Amino acid sequence: MSGWSHRHVIDLAAFSLADYATVLELAQRFRALPLSGARRLPALQGRLMTSLFIEPSTRTRSSFELAARRLSADVQSFSPAASSLSKGESLLDTARTYVAMGANVLVVRHRCAGVPHTLARDLDRCGERVAVLNAGDGLHSHPSQGLLDLFTLARQFSPAAPTPEALRGKRIVIVGDVLHSRVARSNLWALTACGASVVLCGPPTLLPQQFAAFVAAPPPGQRQDPVAERGSIEISRSLEQALPGADAVMTLRLQKERMHQQLLTSLDRYHRQFGLSHRRLELCGRAVPVLHPGPVNRGVELAGELLDDPKHSLVEEQVRNGIPIRMALLYLLAAAEGPPPAATPAGDGLKAV
């Protein structure tokens, strides 16, 4: 793909507008194809994707595995409890074992921020030809979720041409546990790159004021921001203030497993102040879509009836869009490893067989 220069995908802070456009365009093409069962694209025939998930996952892992199969890649899955990690092997040595078996892409999830980055750097140093795709690391980053959220919103605002442009000038409210959310962080890079105005909403314990400057400078280790001009970030402490004029609302799960202290007085109170319901949503002044990365705590961040209401809820659509987005990422990374896809009998491998 012209202009695509990433060997690994670790953090959306490194994405330019052209990168977003490339991923969205490929995802839109994949989304339009009737792929299921034996009907696949030959694009990644002979390539191997290995998923190394050292933290639980329902959607992301199965979505990556399905995406790889739809591109005819081989898929290998690693279970930490039944592996040599439990015998003391380092993650780098485990990863190198899979590379020796032929892995072209390692999809890595870890509860500690920075692990996919360190792994990618160490594998590069060892001279291994393998791409690392971050599938969520601690509080840091979840690029494929940020991209599928972007794709879902772009398709909502501009169904015929879901490009980054579709987000320009939109007011997107993100409400909830921003502090512990890698999804929010990835969305902040993606949405502001596309020119959206983001309103973050939550109590100070879950949304420190410093988030207003989240995209003001690239993260440590990255020399410059590849995006010349970003949309704004505003902090709000009340939904009554944040919702009027919103074009979409994204709710976040309370990440209880990452809260090391009592950050809320009660879940009931949280729901009353920051939970979304049909009534609350009326504050937007028109019917707006609601997103949630899942898993959802029903009745806490989102009322059950709203989650199940197809007039508003894009939650299932997000899951559906996750597959073409992950196909796009795998295609871009794995196609760069090994012989070019154009060398396959079916041209660039993007015609279904």
Ligand code: ASP
């Ligand atoms: N599934 C998302 C993640 O892995 C969101 C969540 O767990 O709340 O970060």
